Amino acid sequence: MRQLIFALLLSATTTSAAAQSAKPLEVTEASVTQLQQAMAEGRATSASITRAYLARIAAYDQSGPRLNAIIRLNPRALAEAAALDAERKAGKVRGPMHGIPFILKDNYDTGDMPTTAGSLALANSQPARDGFITKQIRDAGGVLIAKANMHELAAGITSISSLGGQTRNPYDPARCPGGSSGGTGAAIAASFAAVGWGSDTCGSIRIPSAFGALVGLRPTVGYDPADPVTVLVKDKRPRFMDALKPGAFKGARIGVFAPYFRETDAEIADSVRAAIATMKSLGATVIDVPMPEFDTLMVNTGVTNQETKHDLENAAHTLTLSRQAALRARVERVIDSLQLDAIAYPTMRQAPVFPGEIQAGSTCQLGAQSGLPSIAFPAGFTADGLPVSVELLGKAMSDVQLVSFAYAFEQHGSRRRAPSTTPALVAGKAPAPRVVGPDVRTASGSLPLSARDRDAFGKGQLSVALYTASGKAVEATLR
Missing domain, CATH: 3.90.1300.10 (Amidase signature (AS) domain)
Structure with missing residues (x-):
């Protein structure tokens, strides 16, 4: 935490x-x-x-x-x-x-x-x-x-x-x-x-x-005088604003992390590869990173459920921490051997789920369990209007460079657009809703429905998961 x-x-x-x-x-x-x-x-x-x-x-x-x-x-x-x-x-x-x-x-x-x-x-x-x-x-x-x-x-x-x-x-x-x-x-x-x-x-x-x-950054751990773990970065003060330059990708080397393109929604993989192609067009050299031993390296490197005093004193927990150090060292050796500035992959390989479902597709373990900084930023949208994100991971203390890459990518053309459910207010109030695209008919009118959700609705998964402008769940029938 x-x-x-x-x-x-x-x-x-x-x-x-x-x-x-x-x-x-x-x-x-x-x-x-x-x-x-x-x-x-x-x-x-x-x-x-x-x-x-x-x-x-x-x-x-x-x-x-x-x-x-x-x-x-x-x-x-x-x-x-x-x-x-x-x-x-x-x-x-x-x-x-x-x-x-x-x-x-x-x-x-x-x-x-x-x-x-x-x-x-x-x-x-x-x-x-x-x-x-x-x-x-x-x-x-x-x-x-x-x-x-x-x-x-x-x-x-x-x-x-x-x-x-x-x-x-x-x-x-x-x-x-x-x-x-x-x-x-x-x-x-x-x-x-x-x-x-x-x-x-x-x-x-x-x-x-x-x-x-x-845009979301998981940084190299920042210094806190009450936290002895952070003492190694005590005198380091990154200056992000000075690094915000549109030409940050010129001469950079970006590795495409193959293990995190497995079991990925096709639309998400395509959007992330397109984002990496944009980085190349902005001056980066792109290199494939297969790392066939990745799954083995990741085994028993998580400590999320073990961070208590008792577990920190446990020999098995110490072994898990040593596996994290081995993972970090291996990733940094790959970065050094290929002379990379960052490794790229999808932030999430699967779309957001409906409440009650298990969310699959996370790639968070590479950054979390290696302890290396990583930044996620918008790469585009699926046909259903759901955001897609690309992530860059670098060596320890590369936070400023990672932010500079995200900034340079954004300056080439922002992949973000505001959600349609929360538009600008009119005289301090939400504007009247309007229907665009496919929709469903309800007792109180029509509601927008994406193509993916139309399919889910047909399978009975959205029978009470649609909301009116007042936020109340409604029963609906497909029009």
């Missing part, structure tokens, strides 16, 4: 300040850079931006598609935003996060709000103080707007909990959003804030990023 990260859009605006100032500020799909520029130019305040995000949460979290991504709002968010506006007016700007609303997965300690990990048993668990990461973000000027639902105790990847219930995917509310940071992923995908933090035990950031058309 030490892997901490954001899921955000990397997009930097190329629109002139004059052109932007002529338009009213719209927070839907806005990047941190755009929001910061709007505040600097006086076109918005932290308080007005916070109100806009709160309006979106009100319109779409428990209404409309009922994403159920938020487990708790911060009742002091507007007051915190106003205080940061006062600081800005007095000439103090703490940095790029000053006045920016953010969302935390509900396993980040907050001294002024409960921290539950989605468990009813921890509903009133109140930490004594902010956790290390929470304090850093707040000290940098971030406004905590809400805490997000998660798969209970981070023990799964479909994001259902006894306290928060089932979070839904903004791209198809009948499906799961990934997990365990699924509440954060769904919230950022739906523009409930510009940036959110999750935690990554295996794929807990990258899977929701894949299913939400987001």
Whole structure:
């Protein structure tokens, strides 16, 4: 649970300040850079931006598609935003996060709000103080707007909990959003804030990023003075902004990781290979990485279910950790021998499932069990409108380079589009729904239905899994 990260859009605006100032500020799909520029130019305040995000949460979290991504709002968010506006007016700007609303997965300690990990048993668990990461973000000027639902105790990847219930995917509310940071992923995908933090035990950031058309980074473990495991990176301070260059792929060498193209949906594999072809067109050399011994290397390298004091003292657990070291060494030898900058593969090989189903297709183990940094970013969409994600993994401390690759890929043409279930508000309210494409007929009208879902409906799998604009499940018949 030490892997901490954001899921955000990397997009930097190329629109002139004059052109932007002529338009009213719209927070839907806005990047941190755009929001910061709007505040600097006086076109918005932290308080007005916070109100806009709160309006979106009100319109779409428990209404409309009922994403159920938020487990708790911060009742002091507007007051915190106003205080940061006062600081800005007095000439103090703490940095790029000053006045920016953010969302935390509900396993980040907050001294002024409960921290539950989605468990009813921890509903009133109140930490004594902010956790290390929470304090850093707040000290940098971030406004905590809400805490997000998660798969209970981070023990799964479909994001259902006894306290928060089932979070839904903004791209198809009948499906799961990934997990365990699924509440954060769904919230950022739906523009409930510009940036959110999750935690990554295996794929807990990258899977929701894949299913939400987001960028998600599992970093090299960052330094925390209270965590002796992180001492090796104590004096390393990566500078991401300086590395955001459109030409980052020129001269780079990208390995195509063959084991993670097995048992992959054809559409997903095609989209990821197309993304890798784009990297090649941007100047990268692409090399196949077969690694036939991969399955053997991965055996008994997971420690997710063993991280307790008792197990850490257990000889068998020590052996498992030694297998992780062997896996990491082997992957880094492959990277070095082929002179690679990163290894590429699909973030998820299968589409998001319906609630109650087992989510297959994860490739998270390579990054999680080797301990190496990896970044997931949008590669496109399936014919059914579901996001597809490509992942790059590099050697330890290659985080900045990985982010530079994701940025360069995005500048060539963003593969993200906003979910149709959470459009921009009109006068602070959700616009009236409209039907496009195939649909089903219900007692209250028609609902959009993808080709894949039409097939599932015909098999009886969607009889009560469709939702009206008010979020209520309905019985429906195929038109």
